[in-house]
Structures are given as structure tokens and as C-alpha cells.
Amino acid sequence: MTRRTIQRLAAIGGIVGMVVAASGTAAYAAPDGLTVVAVRHSLLGTHTWYQQTYRGVPVLGGYYATHTDTRTGATSIQDGRFAIKGTPAGSAAFARNRAESAVTGRLAGSLLRSAAVIVPGDTAKLGWLVLTDTRRGTVQTVVDASSGTMLTEKNTIKEVTGSGQVFNPNPVVTLQNESLTDSGNANSAVLASAYRTVSLTQLNSGVTTLKGAYASNASSSAVTSSSRTYTYNRSQAGFEQVMGYFHITTAQEYIQSLGFTDVNNSAQSYRTTGYTDDNSYYDPSTDRITFGTGGVDDAEDAEIIWHEYGHAIQDAQVPGFGSSSQSGAIGEGFGDYWAYTMSSAVSTNTGTVPLACIGDWDAVSYTSTTPHCLRRVDGTKVYPGDFENEVHADGEMWSRALYDISTALGRTNANTVILEAQFNFTAGTTFAAAANSTVSAAQSLYGSTAAASVKAAFQARGFI
Structure with missing residues (x-):
């Protein structure tokens, strides 16, 4: 079974080391000043991502990518390297351990890792990139290695606001009942017919926990079973752990059925305990999904699980994806669409509970x-008039375009096109560039008629 080959950017000094596309950079020949961080194999080609370096130190935001068509051998290049202006310090006056201590102390978190980086700008600087594990996910801080001044700081999680025998996808959809409530996480007779007994595939041999080829339970007090029988109801913590394992695994099995063997093809870490907010997030710094337990426990709704897995998919295809407002919106829109397309295989579209509605069970707590x-x-927003510069709201435009593509091409062809296209996105892609990549993928895979349908879907949203 093919495994995805990746050295995550965080390991060489920048979880978002490849997130800013530089403009006006000249085309350079790899591999001088570059380090390979990821190689991806899609249906149409091989995609290699590099980290820009300066005197062996990673340049924050600098990247270079090559995309080789396996049919023709033609290679296209995306060059996001920065010109290094001035001469960054060769040694640090402000020590690395001082930067680590100052940042983790202020954030009341624990150190994940740190590394030296070159910070480009009008005058390039040597900096310390510090990744801190906090209650609300990983925080990335860059400290000036000369003065100790904080240069930048950001939370790296990708999240959805709001909330597994299993629910498939959730009791509101299965029972067609919009009057259901959380009732303090209690089990109830009305929910009995919403439970489904499922096969948990791909489990690792030799262990009794929920760890397998495509999903790995990292929850505290992780459930175990020597007989491999994990039967719980929603009032028990084990229920959400089973939900996470089953729905992440089935999502990856579906991706494999489309022919992709290198789209997040590894054991996705997740946890369903320890985070009490009514919120969930994917953290690329740790490659882990965390599901909150406020309101309806988020991992009780498979559509929330699939949304967060959508972020993991894109991060695996394009290291550091989602660095700009538009690519961030594409990430949220794809996550919602992925929830929709996975749910469509096990749900019925009705006027009471429409398929286009995402997170029906989770949302009973806050709507x-x-x-x-x-x-x-299935919203009606159009770019740029409806652009709010808020990734969840703006993602509704992207998810509608993907929804229309699915309607036009059918689920299988649409998802093949969408996943193939994402290999050619940059971390900070624009709506227009991502839309045109998707049109191109449709043309290469299925011809002009399919490409025209894809183009029409993006034109309707104002992207091209």
C-alpha cells in the first residue's frame, strides 16, 4: 500500500514556510537553495514541493514546486521564492532557548518545536520560529534572533465553528427529525433507530485500540477491546472515538476508490476528548483533528468529521495550504463540500432535511x-460583491461552485476532478487560479464538455 512521502515543513522550521506566494520572482532552476518537503502523485502527474533556503536556513514563506505530466513529461513550475535583501545575521544575539521560554510562558503552553528561519522583507532577518501547543491549538511565533522582538504570531489551526455503534451521518438526517436536542449528552429511546452497526476496517493488528491504516485515535482514556468490539452510545466517551475512526477511514477508502493513492494516505490522528468548546479544528502543525464537546459533541456528527478531514486532505496535497484569505475560504468551502459529498452517499435529500444543509445534528445547539x-x-453568494474577508462566510461561494460541479458531472467524476486539481494549488492560491486549475483538470480528465460545465460553475460565482 503506497504511503505518502512527506517531511512536514514544521520539521525544518516553518509550518507555514511555504504559505506566501511571492510576486515578481524570477524562475530559478531547482534544486539550488531548495529542500524537498513533499512529493505527491496524482492521476495526471507528479508534484514536488520544495522549501526555499538561504545559507541552509529555511526562508519563511519561500517555496518552489514542479508539476510533471506523466503522459507528456512536460513540467510546469510555481516559483514562490523571495529575494533576500540585505545580509541576515549569521548568528543569534537572542538565544533560541530564551525565545522558546518567553513565547511558551506568555502563551501558557508547551513547546512543540523551534527552528531558525530567514524572515524576508525590506531587510531580511534571522529569526526563531517557535511552535507552541496551547489550549486552542498550535500558535506559531517568529522572534527576531537579534533583538528578541516578536515579529509575527498566528494560530495555525483550521477550524469549523459549532459540533459515531455509529450515527451515519447523524440522527437528524437518519430520523428526518429536526426537533431532536442534545439533552445534556444523554442517550434516549428516540435515538435508538439512528444507531448503525458498522464494520471498522483497516485496524492495525497487534493492538486493541482504534488505530489503523487511515485513522489513529489520540483521545485521552482511549477505548480498547481485545475482541475488537466497540459498542457505545452517545452518552459514553467511546462513542465519539468510534465515530472518528469509522468516518475518517471510510472517507479515505472512498478517495482510494477514485484511484488516488497519495491523498492523505496515512493514519490521520484525531481526538474527541479534552476540548470543551463547541468547536473543532484541524491543526497542521501536529497533523491532528480535535473535536470539541460543547453542545452536541462535534464527533457525533459525521458531517463535522468530514469537514475537518477536508482540511487534512488539502494540507496533505499542498503543504501549508490556506495561508491567504481566498485560499482559506477555499479550504472552508472544500470542507463543507466534502461533508456534503460524503453524506450524499448515505443520506436522502428531502425538504425536511436537505442534503445541502451541513452539520444538521451539531447545529441544533446553536440555531x-x-x-x-x-x-x-447551495447558497447564492457571488464574488466579489459578497466577499466578507471571513473564511467561513466566503467559503460558501466555493462550496456552491463545487456543489454545481457535482450536479453537472456526477459525484464520481466531480470528486476526481476536484481532488486532482488541488494538487496544483499553491498554499496561498486565489479563487481565480484555483478555479482555472480545476477547469484544466476537467479538460485533461474528461474533455471539453466537462471542462465547460466546470467553468460555468465558477463563472456563476464570479471567480472567472
Whole structure:
């Protein structure tokens, strides 16, 4: 079974070391001043991502990528390297351990790792990149190695606001009942017919926990079973752990069925305990999904699980994906669409509970109108008039375009096109560039008619 080959950017000094596309840079020949961080194999080609370095030190935001068409041998290049202006210090006056201590102390967190980086700008600087594990995910801080001044700081998580025998996808959809409530995480007779007994595939041999080829339970007090029988109800912590394992695994099995063997093809870490907010997030710094337990426990709703897995998919395809407002919106929109397309295989579209409504069960805790939805994928927003510079709101435009592509091409062809196209995105891609890449993928895979349908979907949203 092919495994994805990746050295995550964080390991060489920048979880978002490849997140800013530089403009006006000249084309350089690899591999001088470059370090390979990821190699991906899609249906149409091989995609190699490099980290820019300066005197062996990673340049924050500098990247270079090559995309080789396996049919023709033609290679295209995405060059996001920065010109290094001035002469960055060769040694640090402000020691690395001082930077680590100052940052982790201020954030009341624990050190994940740190590394030297070159910070480009009008005058390039030597900096310390410090990754801190905090209650709300990983925080990336860059400290000036000469003065100790904080240069930048950001939370690196990708999240969805809001909330597994299993629910498939959730009791609101299965029972077609919008009046269900969380009731303090209690099990109830009304939910009995919403439970499904499923096969948990791909489990690792030799262990009794929920760890397998495509999903790895990292929850505290992780459930175990020597007989491999994990039967719980929603009032028990083990229920959400089973939900996470089953729905992440089935999502990866579906991706493999489309022909992709290198799209997040590894054991995705997740946890369903320890985070009490009504929120969930994917943290690329640790490659882990965390599901909150506020309101309806988020991992009780497979559509929330699939949304977060959507972030992991894109991060695996394009290291550091989602660095700009538009690529961030694409990430949220794809996550919502991935929840929709996975749910469509096990759900019925009705007027009471429409398929386009995402997170129906999770949303009963924070919405008063019906149908209860975290968001929808059939909205009417158009760019740029409806652009709010808020990734979840703006993602509704991208998810609608993908929804229309699925309607036009059918689920299998649409998802093949969408996943193939994402290999050619940059971390900070624009709506237009990502849309055109998707049109190109449709043309290469299925011809002009399919490409025209994809183009029309993006034109309807104002992207091209």
C-alpha cells in the first residue's frame, strides 16, 4: 500500500514556510537553495514541493514546486521564492532557548518545536520560529534572533465553528427529525433507530485500540477491546472515538476508490476528548483533528468529521495550504463540500432535511430555525460583491461552485476532478487560479464538455 512521502515543513522550521506566494520572482532552476518537503502523485502527474533556503536556513514563506505530466513529461513550475535583501545575521544575539521560554510562558503552553528561519522583507532577518501547543491549538511565533522582538504570531489551526455503534451521518438526517436536542449528552429511546452497526476496517493488528491504516485515535482514556468490539452510545466517551475512526477511514477508502493513492494516505490522528468548546479544528502543525464537546459533541456528527478531514486532505496535497484569505475560504468551502459529498452517499435529500444543509445534528445547539444548518452548500453568494474577508462566510461561494460541479458531472467524476486539481494549488492560491486549475483538470480528465460545465460553475460565482 503506497504511503505518502512527506517531511512536514514544521520539521525544518516553518509550518507555514511555504504559505506566501511571492510576486515578481524570477524562475530559478531547482534544486539550488531548495529542500524537498513533499512529493505527491496524482492521476495526471507528479508534484514536488520544495522549501526555499538561504545559507541552509529555511526562508519563511519561500517555496518552489514542479508539476510533471506523466503522459507528456512536460513540467510546469510555481516559483514562490523571495529575494533576500540585505545580509541576515549569521548568528543569534537572542538565544533560541530564551525565545522558546518567553513565547511558551506568555502563551501558557508547551513547546512543540523551534527552528531558525530567514524572515524576508525590506531587510531580511534571522529569526526563531517557535511552535507552541496551547489550549486552542498550535500558535506559531517568529522572534527576531537579534533583538528578541516578536515579529509575527498566528494560530495555525483550521477550524469549523459549532459540533459515531455509529450515527451515519447523524440522527437528524437518519430520523428526518429536526426537533431532536442534545439533552445534556444523554442517550434516549428516540435515538435508538439512528444507531448503525458498522464494520471498522483497516485496524492495525497487534493492538486493541482504534488505530489503523487511515485513522489513529489520540483521545485521552482511549477505548480498547481485545475482541475488537466497540459498542457505545452517545452518552459514553467511546462513542465519539468510534465515530472518528469509522468516518475518517471510510472517507479515505472512498478517495482510494477514485484511484488516488497519495491523498492523505496515512493514519490521520484525531481526538474527541479534552476540548470543551463547541468547536473543532484541524491543526497542521501536529497533523491532528480535535473535536470539541460543547453542545452536541462535534464527533457525533459525521458531517463535522468530514469537514475537518477536508482540511487534512488539502494540507496533505499542498503543504501549508490556506495561508491567504481566498485560499482559506477555499479550504472552508472544500470542507463543507466534502461533508456534503460524503453524506450524499448515505443520506436522502428531502425538504425536511436537505442534503445541502451541513452539520444538521451539531447545529441544533446553536440555531433556532429549521432546517438546522452550520452552513449550506447551495447558497447564492457571488464574488466579489459578497466577499466578507471571513473564511467561513466566503467559503460558501466555493462550496456552491463545487456543489454545481457535482450536479453537472456526477459525484464520481466531480470528486476526481476536484481532488486532482488541488494538487496544483499553491498554499496561498486565489479563487481565480484555483478555479482555472480545476477547469484544466476537467479538460485533461474528461474533455471539453466537462471542462465547460466546470467553468460555468465558477463563472456563476464570479471567480472567472
